[in-house]
Amino acid sequence: MSSPKPSITTAPLSAMRQSTLDRIEQAVLHLFDGRDASEVTMTEIANSANVSLQTLYKYFGDKQTVIYTILDRVLARLAARMIDHLQGIDSVKERLRKTLWVCFDFVDSNPNAVMVLSTAVPVSRYRNIAIYENRMLLDAFLTVLADGQSRGILNDAVPLYTLFDVYMGFISRLGLMHIIRQHPGPITDEFDALFTILWRAMSMPESQTV
Incomplete structure (x- = not known):
């Protein structure tokens, strides 16, 4: 029976210069855009970011942690906007509309990040990206x-988490395919029509609301 591998002790990321972290972020988003994680090496990341290989191992330990950390950094900025747009609005429909806009605007502004998330990280590993465990974001959205369900506005024939999955699946599939198909315009150009489709899918059937 083989002995377990020793855990890797890395330096705190807070000790790294922000300019260095910015370069590593840009390198990761460029190198992993549309490529499988196995096709990119730590040496390539170091060279593209103009940092030493030793620095990468010192702060991250391995390639997967580099990917998870950078995606967490990018998605944390999306989460901050999302939480901000959930504040101060009572209308369920308007809150969903605002957050969908934020997500689609993120797709238009960060197509490479969307591709990295889709191609370099298996869905089963999404929980390794810290923002996916952000209780403030998750609780705010689930609330x-x-x-909406308690008011009889959103469909309550399915559990809360299923409704959440419908919403997230709608965003992720549309965003990814918009990029892959290389649509000439931003996805936000189709926002009104897309939100209408989503709202019809998530809201209570009219026959049950009269």
Whole structure:
């Protein structure tokens, strides 16, 4: 029986210069855009970011941690905007509309990040990206959906988490395919029509609301 591998002790990321972290972020988003994680080496990341290989191992330990950390950094900025747009609006429909806009605007502004998330990280490993465990973001969003169900506005024939999956699946599939198909315009150009489709899918059937 083989002995377990020793855990890797890395330096705190807070000790790294922000300019260095910015370069590593840009390198990761460029190198992993549309490529499998196995096709990119730590040496390539170091060279592209103009940092030493020793620095990468010192702060991250391995390639997967580099990917997870950078995606967490990018998605944390999306989460901050999302939480901000969930504040101060009572209408369930308007809150969903605002957050969908934020997500689609993110797709238009960060197509490489969307591709890296889709091609370099298996869905089963999404939980390794810290923002996916951000209780503030998750609770804020689930509260919107739960409130909509309790008011009889959103469909309550399915559990809360299923409704959440419908919403997230709609965003992720549309965003990814918009990029892959290289649509000439931004996805936000189709926002009104897309939100109408999503709202019809998530809201209570009219026959049950009269």
